[in-house]
Amino acid sequence: MASTVTMTVNGKSVTGAVEARTLLVHFLRETLGLTGTHVGCDTSQCGACVVHVDGKSVKSCTILAVQCAGADVMTIEGLAKDGTLHPMQEAFRDNHGLQCGFCTPGMVMSAVDLAKHNPAPSEQEVREWLEGNLCRCTGYHNIVKSVIAGAKAMQG
């Protein structure tokens, strides 16, 4: 049965029709057209779908859109401001923290969450934090470098 849901996405209030079973990731991609959030495994393993809900990183393939009614959601599209990349995005570019780029939106969103409460993470802390984000290209080395550099840059 369809109902409508209203939430804040990237600072703007949005309303859309959803079914009870509609996942947040599908609401973002199909209803709002925000296709930066990817569906990788669709089984809450890979982290390509990571977004922030009320300031915390979550896997948007494992939360219902209706659960997010009234919530503040941030996707990868919400990071850059006025055409300037977010420091974490810039760090991924500078350090070549990607190859195919499919996992990158989730990696960046996860990394931004880490940096918010751990401004200077060690390599070990970054690797542990990225447990829920899989990359099948890079071997993670440059991703870890990017996250460390991005966290530093976020402190200004």
Added chain:
Amino acid sequence: MYNFEYHKPTSVADAAALLAKADDAKLMAGGMTLLPTLKQRLAQPSDVIDLGGIAGLAGIRKEGNALVVGAMTTHAAVAHSAEVKATIPALAHLAGMIGDPQVRHRGTIGGSIANNDPAADYPGALVALGATVTTNKRTIAADQFFTGLFETALDAGEIVQSVSFPVPEKAAYTKFRNPASRYAIVGSFVAKGPSGVRVAITGAGPTVFRWKEAEAALAGSFTPAAVEKLTAPSSGLNSDIHASAEYRAHLVGVMTKRAVAAAG
């Protein structure tokens, strides 16, 4: 995922009323097990009752010599809580080893214990620490709560509200993780506290169990050496592609020895 009616009650009483009225309702806490189950069409509930709108079900507080954790408290909240780290650091450590950061932001203690996955971490903590589960109907001792594979003592209309952990003198949790899922292939929670020395094993059998032989040995001497020579029986333990029953039995000993060492 099959469709369902979604409800987000604001009180436990309303949630219980919805549960009683619906044909085949499921309660949803963090949804970290329920949603993947629904996505695979392994369940088709008529109604999903989201407990996320009930104020007061999440939170951590000290009550006398016990730490009380609300059912909707997330693993991340337990892992980062200054109160938990100060009183039962082993519990914070356990919560910080569940899944990955994103799962820990959603998954809850109430959901974990009500689901009673054989490889879940929390059942070990509840049994080893001699915890008490408070529901909307009664209190249940941890020893009576976990009854079998994905089975608990909870009645159909019963909702977990909080878990009370007596603060132990010392405790530690060690697990051998499945490298992909992070679930426990074997986890051992050892505690020395108000209810004596307890060793609770998760992941190894159909549900959490106490390793009484190790408890007796540790009651005499709470040292890794006391359990060094013990061998857990492999009969009745899980055997799957990840580990045979014999290997799990071996890990029970190794994890317990390491947990005792970590507890100090």
